[in-house]
Amino acid sequence: MLKSLYIKNYALIKDIQLNFEGSFTTITGETGAGKSILLGALSLLLGSRADKESLRDTNEKCIIEAEFDLSKFNLKSVFHQFDLDYDELCLIRREITKNKTRAFINDTPVNLKILQDLKPYLIDIHSQNESQSLSNTSYQYLVLDKIAKNENVLAQYQNTLNTFNALKNKLEQLKTEKQDATKKQDYNQFLFDELEKSSLREGLLEELENEFHQLQNAEDIQNYLSESIAIIQQEEYGVFDQLTKVNQRLQTLTQSVSSYKDLKERIQSILIETEDIVAELEQSLENVEVNPEKLESIDKQLQSINHLLHKHQVKTDEELIEIKNQLEQQLQEFSNIDQEISSTETRLKATEEKLNSLSQNLLSNRKKSAQILEKKLLKILAQLGMQNASINIQLTEKEEFHKYGKDEIEWLFSANKGMPLRALHKVASGGEMSRMMLAIKSTLATYENLPSIIFDEIDTGVSGEIALKMGEIMLNMSRHMQVISITHLPQIASKGKQHLKVIKTTDKSETQTNIKNLNQDERIKELSQMLGGDENSASAIAHAKSLLN
Known part of the structure; x- marks a missing residue:
């Protein structure tokens, strides 16, 4: 207090x-x-x-x-x-x-x-002005729920309703996403198949370009390799023959002058390296392939990849692979969306069943509390000079869920015998509203x-x-x-x-x-003024004392 x-x-x-x-x-x-x-x-x-x-x-x-x-x-x-x-x-x-x-x-x-x-x-x-809140359905629900002790059930219902609405929104969003995805699905599948067909892997473009240039210039390469081998191996005037002669001269020289031994060993190393070079050139010459059909095939493959690079506005095959992976993920997500829709629908149905159960509980409790409240209000209103008043709190179950349940509430009222019951806020006067509100507050005092x-x-x-x-x-x-x-x-x-x-x-x-x-005397004086406006009036003073007593 x-x-x-x-x-x-x-x-x-x-x-x-x-x-x-x-x-x-x-x-x-x-x-x-x-x-x-x-x-x-x-x-x-x-x-x-x-x-x-x-x-x-x-x-x-x-x-x-x-x-x-x-x-x-x-x-x-x-x-x-x-x-x-x-x-x-x-x-x-x-x-x-x-x-x-x-x-x-x-x-x-x-x-x-x-x-x-x-x-x-x-x-x-x-x-x-709070008496006017009797016209608000939210206040009417509040009064019934206080008497019915519905607070915990209502809180559980409203939490479940929030979950229900969130699932409804999610389901609508998933269905919209599916519609949008369906429109893109065929095109994404086409793009993915096109990239998949190119058998892309990291470094493939560079390999194909090297092989293309090898095949495109095969005859020139053969000529250059053959000429190089001939230059090294030509009798009397070839590189190998000339180096052999130098080696022989230095061999003779080192027998009398040892200081030329290092030069002789270096020439010997060059001769060995030259032999290795010739062997590698000959192997390369054997590997050079003149194959117009393969050249044409690689050319087509390169054209296909370059077309994809241009189409997707990228510069490397690594970027194309990334695009292919993204498309594959999008296609996978599309295949999962039906499963997610089904899962959401199952959860939504279970939540709706729980909501129906909770709303039935709320409605049942409210109907019982409405009967109790009607009797209590009529009893208090009779004390307040409204012996002929009638009250009927109607609760009608509807299809749609709302903040307070699944029922529609309406307080019907008549102040006079023989008059039809109508909506409280339409027929009750200001004084009747005040008395009704006091009756409600008095009733709730025993519950709150x-x-x-x-x-x-x-x-x-x-x-x-x-x-x-x-x-x-x-x-x-x-x-x-x-x-x-x-x-x-x-x-x-x-x-x-x-x-x-x-x-x-x-x-x-x-x-x-x-x-x-x-104090007591001051109260008598104040009440006298309130009664008649004259604090010295004997009748007002007597009336004030009688009120206090």
């Missing part, structure tokens, strides 16, 4: 400290006094965006600080979920300047997202583990005996939780165990809002 609230330099508030009791607190004050400023400050504290316009004095820091007593509520796991230290007395602080804003939970700096996520566990702030709730003029559109009954219902709610009601009706204000009054004062230099905790 909210134990205390400190506000400094916010809107019309200069500096106030409020302490709240744990049961039922009512807040009153003249129109424009600043009752809504309290809600604004609490909203800022719990994550609403701030701007410098909210500062009373832009040169000073705005501070909003609240202490929550969580001793009766097991929120340790929630705090650990947000990676926060847990303490039964939780202190939340928000500091705002014209340039920046900071927030702390138990002295740990936090961002606004954590404040926003933590808010539903601490307090429910019912704003003046919520420390505090604040009503901001939920009594709009009611008065007299009905207002008194609304006050009694809120008082009854305060047995389960802390209830704070901002009200303009004395019948409700009188039911509070604690009564705060918002006062706006103006002097020559400034206007400011203060809040006072009223």
Whole structure:
């Protein structure tokens, strides 16, 4: 529950400290006094965006600080979920300047997202226009699911729905890819077959070009090799014969002059090398092939490869091999896409079956909770002067899955006997909506583990005996939780165990809002003013005392 609230330099508030009791607190004050400023400050504290316009004095820091007593509520796991230290007395602080804003939970700096996520566990702030949320199907589902305790099933359903939608999108994408791939498949297969037929391997192009030049110039090569052999082996004047003569001369010379021995050995080495060269030339000459048919075949193979190089706009056979490998991979992927489609369809079917099971569970629980809720609401509405009201919560199973299941929800309402049931938001007046919302909040109070709730003029559109009954219902709610009601009706204000009054004062230099905790006499005076406008009226005072008693 909210134990205390400190506000400094916010809107019309200069500096106030409020302490709240744990049961039922009512807040009153003249129109424009600043009752809504309290809600604004609490909203800022719990994550609403701030701007410098909210500062009373832009040169000073705005501070909003609240202490929550969580001793009766097991929120340790929630705090650990947000990676926060847990303490039964939780202190939340928000500091705002014209340039920046900071927030702390138990002295740990936090961002606004954590404040926003933590808010539903601490307090429910019912704003003046929230009664209109009864028209929203999301709120109608929320109420039923609270009573049905559907939270875990709904969370499981929504996680499964996310998986289902992801699989649907994947299947559609795979089918689109298959359509696109089918169009390219024949052409890719043709390109791959063309490359495969060329029997490409690394270095093949260079080998073919060398062999082509060998065959193309075979006769010239034979002539050059034959002439080279002849030059070396020609009698009397050939290279070998001349070197042999030099060797003989040096052999003779070294017998008398040993210093020429090295030259003689070098000549001997040249003679041996020359013999090897001749043998290799003769072998090469034997290997030279004059083969027009083979030349033509290699020429065609080279033309084919050069055509592929030009076609694929590359320069080497290594690049062609890479292209062939890529095409092969694409063809393989295409062959796998049917298998992936089949696998995805199987998973989608299994997920759909699980969704159907979960949605049936949700629907069954909601139908039971709808019957319970209808009875409880009618009972409370009867207390609030709507004895002839009728409510029917319709749940119809549909084909399509949505965020909350597979059923369509509609709240039908009639305020008067004999009138047909119609959609709640179309036939309920503002006052009827307020009473309906109070009835719902009162019912949920026994199902929700919520420390505090604040009503901001939920009594709009009611008065007299009905207002008194609304006050009694809120008082009854305060047995389960802390209830704070901002009200303009004395019948409700009188039911509070604690009564705060918002006062706006103006002097020559400034206007400011203060809040006072009223004692018994001050409460009588305030209620008298609210009843008749004259705090000294004997009848108003008597009426005020009777309300308090």
